[in-house]
Amino acid sequence: QVTLRESGPALVKPTQTLTLTCTFSGLSLSTSAIFVSWIRQSPGKGLEWLARIDWDDDKYYSTSLKTRLTISKDTSKNQVVLTMTNMDPVDTATYYCARQGYSSGPFDHWGQGTLVMVSS
Amino acid sequence: QSVLTQPPSVSAAPGQKVTISCSGSSSNIESNYIFWYQQLPGTAPKPLIENNDKRSSGIPDRFSGSKSGTSATLAITGLQTGDEADYFCGTWDNSLSAWVFGGGTKLTVL
Numbered sequence: 719q720v721t722l723r724e725s726g727p728a729l730v731k732p733t734q735t736l737t738l739t740c741t742f743s744g745l746s747l748s749t750s751a752i753f754v755s756w757i758r759q760s761p762g763k764g765l766e767w768l769a770r771i772d773w774d775d776d777k778y779y780s781t782s783l784k785t786r787l788t789i790s791k792d793t794s795k796n797q798v799v800l801t802m803t804n805m806d807p808v809d810t811a812t813y814y815c816a817r818q819g820y821s822s823g824p825f826d827h828w829g830q831g832t833l834v835m836v837s838s
Numbered sequence: 839q840s841v842l843t844q845p846p847s848v849s850a851a852p853g854q855k856v857t858i859s860c861s862g863s864s865s866n867i868e869s870n871y872i873f874w875y876q877q878l879p880g881t882a883p884k885p886l887i888e889n890n891d892k893r894s895s896g897i898p899d900r901f902s903g904s905k906s907g908t909s910a911t912l913a914i915t916g917l918q919t920g921d922e923a924d925y926f927c928g929t930w931d932n933s934l935s936a937w938v939f940g941g942g943t944k945l946t947v948l
Binding site: 766781 | 884
């Protein structure tokens with residue numbers, strides 16, 4: 719059974735850098751052709767795709783946030799990490815990691831999400 | 839604002855049918871598969887419909903999807919109180935080179 723779990727700080731201050739970690743179980747990042755994205759949802763709002771890293775280390779970013787985002791993976795720990803710089807209160811949201819089984823497929827497995835609040 | 843447009847809310851009585859629309863453009867819906875997700879209160883989204891009209895694993899046939907041109911539709915028949923949730927459409931956008939979603943539609947089963 720594939721599970722994803724997000725972890726990171728619940729509260730960050732404006733201008734700080736956010737680091738979120740997505741830890742997998744039930745599959746290996748080093749042996750599976752998978753595609754992992756970060757998606758966020760502001761309170762009461764819709765979904766916003768942020769970034770994706772592929773099994774072969776190809777990376778894709780939201781055009782509007784590209785300058786602030788970095789996605790990476792640590793196959794030895796079965797983790798995908800997202801950093802977002804210069805956090806602002808408008809970045810307050812629940813951040814999800816989600817997996818696609820193939821490049822153009824659905825997000826078929828999601829983590830439970832982690833709520834990040836940006837406030838001084 | 840979301841790239842894909844959905845009605846904010848829909849409602850219907852138990853046992854009835856409801857449809858949820860998703861409107862986009864030639865660079866997203868018209869050119870790529872559309873996906874639908876269900877988000878029950880306090881939980882993460884889960885896949886409902888993939889590749890326009892294929893039900894995801896474990897999804898009953900009360901749920902169906904269709905696509906025509908730059909729009910897509912999710913239909914739910916035999917409504918149950920357990921169907922109360924937010925529903926999102928999503929697809930790849932060739933111009934933005936990004937996955938895009940609708941703003942979500944809140945379904946109320948009266």
